[in-house]
Amino acid sequence: MDRIKTDILVSGGGVAGLTAAAAFGSAGFSVICTDPDAPVTDRDATGADHRSTAFLHPSIPVLQAAGLWERLTPHAAPLQIMRIVDAGGPVAEPRIVKDFDAAEISDQPFGWNLPNWLLRREMVARLRELPNVTFLPGTATARVMTREAEALATLSDGQRIAARLVVAADGRNSTVRQEVGIDVTTTGYGQKALAFAVAHAIPHNNISTEIHRSGGPFTLVPLPDRNGGPASSVVWMETGPEVARLAALPVAEFEAAINERSCGVLGALRLDSARTVWPIITQAAERMVATRVALIAEAAHVMPPIGAQGLNMSLADLSALLDLAMANPASLGSAEMLATFERKRHLEVKARLAGVDLLNRTSMLGEPFLRDLRAGALNALYSLGPVRKTLMKAGLGVR
Template sequence: MTAAQQTDIFISGAGLAGLAAALGFAYAGFSVVLADPTPPPSGTADPTADLRSTAFLAPARALLDEIGAWGPLDADAIPLATLRVADCAGDPPAIRTERAFTSADLGQPAFGWNLPNWLTRRVLTERAACHPAIDLRLGAGFASILTRDREALVTLSDGARLKARLAIAADGRASPLREAAGIGVETTRYGQKALAFAVTHEKPHENVSTELYLSGGAFVLVPLPDHEGRPASAVVWMNDGAEALRLHALDDDAFGAAATVRSCGVLGPLTPVTARALWPVVTQRATALTARRVAVIAEAAHVLPPIGAQGLNTSLQDVRTLLDLTRADPSDLGSDAMLDAYARTRARDIAARARIIDLYNRLCRSDAPPLQTLRSLGLALIHDAAPLRHAVMRAGMGG
C-alpha cells in the first residue's frame, strides 16, 4: 500500500463553496487537496449544468476578487441597481402593491452582481486547476475519514489516501463527509419546490431584479447578460410541490405562457431558453458545524429557501471566517480552539438568517387573507419608512 499523501487541508466537494475555499486557502499559503466525483459542466446544454444564478453581495464579490476570480467574471456580472418587490393576488395574478428599492438610496452602485452558477463554477475550476498549491481531483470523491488529535486520515473513492490537518465538508446538502463525522441535520420542509431556468423577454430588464409574491411562493426575475441578442433573466419560481411538478412537465410553449401570466407581464412575453431544474425548498441546518479536525461549511451546514439571495452568500461568509482564523494563526490550523472559534462565529449568523428567511417564506406564500394583507401592508411600511427601509436593505446586502 502506498503512503498517504500529506496536505494541509482536504476539501470534499468542488461546488462553488468548495472551490472558493480551496482558492482562498491556496492564496493564504496552504496546500489543498480538493476532490469531487462530478466534473464541472461544459455549458447550459450539459444536463449536469447548475441552471441557477447567484446574486453576489458585496462581501462575496470581495472574496471572489481576492482569489482572482472576479476579473474573468466581471464582464458577465449584471449589477442589480434596483429591487422591485410586488405583492400579487388573484387568478390570473395581478400586482396590488409594488415598491422599488434602489441601491443608490444607500449610496451603493448595486445590491449585488448576478452571475449564472455554471459560469462561476467553470471560472473557479479553471483557476483551481492551475494553482500550484491545489491538487484538484475531479472524478474521485470522499469515501471515509478517521480523525486523530493532530490529523484526519481521508480515503477517496479511487483508493487514494491523504493525511490533512483540517478536512472541510463542502459536499452539499447530503454531505457524505458531514455524515461520516457523525453530524446530523434538522430539516424543515414546506411542501414547496422551486423551478430554476432562464428566459428571454421583450422588454429590457434595465438592471432591475423583480420579486413577485403570491400564495404558493415567490416568482423572481434576476437580470442576466443578453442571450442571442435578446434581454434575458434567470427565474426562480416557487410553488406548492404538485403545481411545480405540473409546470415542470409542460412543453416549452405552454410553460412560457404560464410563466408570462405568473410574471404579471412585467417584462412582456417570456421565452424559456434553458431546461428547468426543480429544487425542493427546505431549511436545513447541521446539528454541529465542527467535529475533531472537521469543519462543515456551505450547504453541508445550511440550506435556505431561495429568496433574498442569502444561500451562497452565507456560505462564502463561512469561507471568510475560516480564512480569517487560519490567517491569524496558521500553526493552529484544524485545532479544537480554531474549530470552536469557527463554530461560535458562524452559528449565530446562520441561525439568524435561517430564522428570518423561514418566516419570510411562510408569510410570502400564505393564502390566509390576514397574512396576505399583512404582506402588502408590511411591504409598504418597510419601504415608506426610510430608517426601516435602509436597515432592511443593509441587512439584505450582507450587513
C-alpha cells in the same frame, strides 16, 4: 498505499467548494479538492445548472482573495434594485410595487448575478492556475477519521489523504458531516423550485424582481444580454405537485404559464434553457465543527432561495475560516481555531435561517385575507425610511 499529505482537503466541488479551494490555494496552502461529479461547465450540456448566484457586495473580497473576481466580472449583471411585487389580489397582476435601491445605502450595487454553470467553468479554470491545488473531479470523499493531530480521509478511488483541516462543502447530504457524527434539523415546506432562464422583451435595467402571489415567490434575476437581447434567470417556487405539473408542460404551455405568473413585468417571456427542479427545505447542522473539520455552505445550512442569502452565507463561512487560517497558519485546523470559527458563525447562521424561514412562509400564503396582510406589511415597512434602509443592510449582512 501511502497517505498523501495536504494542508486542506475540501470535500465538494460546487460553487462554495471550488471557491474555498481557490481561496486557500491563493493564500499559499496546499489543497486537495474532491467532487464526486465532474462539473458541467457548458450552458447547453446535459446536467447544466441553470440557477444563478447573486454575489452580494460583502462577498466580493473573498472572491478577490481567491483570484476569481477578475475572471467573473466580465460575465456579471449588476443588481442595483431589488423590486418586490405583491400580486396577491383576485387577479394575477401587480397591486403593490416597491423598489429597494442600493443607492440609498451604498455607491455599489447590492451585488452581481452570474449563471452557476459559468461560475463552475471559471472556477475550475482558476484552480488549474494554482500549482498547490489538486482538483479531483469524479472522486468523492468516502470516509473520514479524525484525531487531534490530523484528519485521515479515504477517497472513492482508494487514495488516502492526511489533512490538517477538512472543509466540508459537500452539500446538504454531506458525507463528511455524517462521518464525524454531526446531526441536522430539517424543515420541509412541501415546496419545490423550478429554475430556468428566459429571454424577454423589456430590458431588466439591473432590477431583480420578486413577485409574490401564493405558493412561493417567482423571482426574475438579471443576466447579461444573450443573443443581442435581455435575459434573466428565474426561480419559481411552488408546491411540489404544481412544480411537477409545470415541469412536464410542453414549451408553449409552460411559456403561457410563466407569462401569467410574471404579471408581464418584463413583457413577453420566452424559455431559453432547460428546466431543472430543486427541493426546498431549511436545514441546520447542530454545530459547524468537529475535530479537524469545518462545515461550510449547504453542509452546514440550507435555506429557501430568497434574498440571495444561501451562497452569500456560504462565502461568509469561508471568509471567517480563511481569516483565521491566515492570521495564524500554524494553528490551521486546531481546536482553538475551530472553536473561534464556531463562535463567529453559528449564531449568525441560525438567526438568518430563522429570518428566511419566516419570509418563505409569508410568501406561501394562499388565503386572500392573509395575502392582504402581507401586502399591508410590505407597504408599512417600505414607507419608513430608516426601517427600509435597515432591512436592506440586514439583507446584505452588514451593519
